[in-house]
Amino acid sequence: MDKSLPIAEGRAPFDPNPEDRAQSIRDSLRDAIVDRRLAPGTKLSEAEVGTLFDVSRTVARAALQMLAFEGLVKVERNRGAFVSDPTPEEALQVFASRRLIEPGIIAAVIERVTPADIRAFRAHLDEETRHKQERGAAARRAEIKASGDFHLMLAAVAGNAILQKFMDELVARSSLVISLYGRSGASSCGHNDHADLLVAVETRDVPRAQALMLRHIDHIEADLDLRTKEGLTLKDALAL
Amino acid sequence: MDKSLPIAEGRAPFDPNPEDRAQSIRDSLRDAIVDRRLAPGTKLSEAEVGTLFDVSRTVARAALQMLAFEGLVKVERNRGAFVSDPTPEEALQVFASRRLIEPGIIAAVIERVTPADIRAFRAHLDEETRHKQERGAAARRAEIKASGDFHLMLAAVAGNAILQKFMDELVARSSLVISLYGRSGASSCGHNDHADLLVAVETRDVPRAQALMLRHIDHIEADLDLRTKEGLTLKDALAL
């Protein structure tokens, strides 16, 4: 059994809350996936996950099942669970979905945001820019994660639990897609979309905020290189 | 053990495809829930579900877990799974979510719909009106289900697997909400919203189709009576 998977990092040494261990395993695995510490296609065997987190296969399997529901892993019958490897088409669908949902979220945010929320957003933005200035792969990972968290904060303020869950899934899948197809290291290269968005929220300018949100999603998507990489190489190598 | 739960009805007698039994149990249970054959709040014990479908608790539990992810059942730790009993606020969130997603879906449909799709929609509409004319609780259930299926067909034609999954969940939750808070038996009392929508799709009039979709959701929501029923009665009985 190979213990080289770098996935058990964010886990608490001994369950702080004795509640649902499967949930916390899922969170650790999800972090590892969106952080690209686990490459798409990696096999996640029940036994391996179980021993790494020191639980039985039963609860390891439950965690993998949860991730399958979110689309972060694919389970193939009698074959096991693999970190999902979204196709370019799936990538486009992720952003198409976000284009529908996030303008609505931003409108709800403007309706409900409190001064305390604004302060929290500002603090988060500061941290984001801090990560952006640092160097190294770890800082890059932290930046991508923080960027996603900004959208999750918006979803939380919007106050719709269902949309929040959808955004949870969409942001996670986006991170996966960016890590696969992202051209530059960072999602928002050069742009300051989040800061602009926050200004529009503060001034309660709904149309502008929605337009900025759509533009922001355009920017993220424009940074992707969705030309299929593998799969064609075979044909290339043989025929051409 | 009570064997009175009328949930095992849609199940195939012996798994035609030996694949994933949990999945098919989930489908049966979901049908039963959105069909109102299982009332909100009903306890779904693992052992009971297991014996009803002739599987062990392990796979019964997996099915319940899936339903929990969709929000159709709530599992309380150490207490079990219960058919979820959405609050009025959750009900509003369901429709708020649909208002964001479905206009986008209808636009995608207009872009991609084929003549064969149109024929399928027409056939489905016929069946809907047929159910609407019949009498009895069974016909009412069939009508609600068919009405939801129309929206699911739209989502399928739109061609975005993620949005389709979201709509799966939203339609199921809507049926649950309607069965709980619906005033009239049917959702679209008197209106012919689906037929109008289909015309707009055929003429490829995106703005009109989107407006009709929003109006349709308004109609469904207007048919709800979201005043809290239980919970306040206690206060009423005691204080007032």
Added chain:
DNA sequence: TGAAGCTGGATTGGATGCAAAACATTTCTG
């Protein structure tokens, strides 16, 4: 009488064991 504590039964959470499927390796055959 009523409230707190206790006990028996039932139910869930989770670990383990076994059969079947998939995979890897070796052996056989042309």
Added chain:
DNA sequence: CAGAAATGTTTTGCATCCAATCCAGCTTCA
């Protein structure tokens, strides 16, 4: 030597088993 058959190994799917928790009814005590 190449390809196919066969065998052994690994991993999943699932049933079963045990411990922990919860619930209901009963007992006890003020």
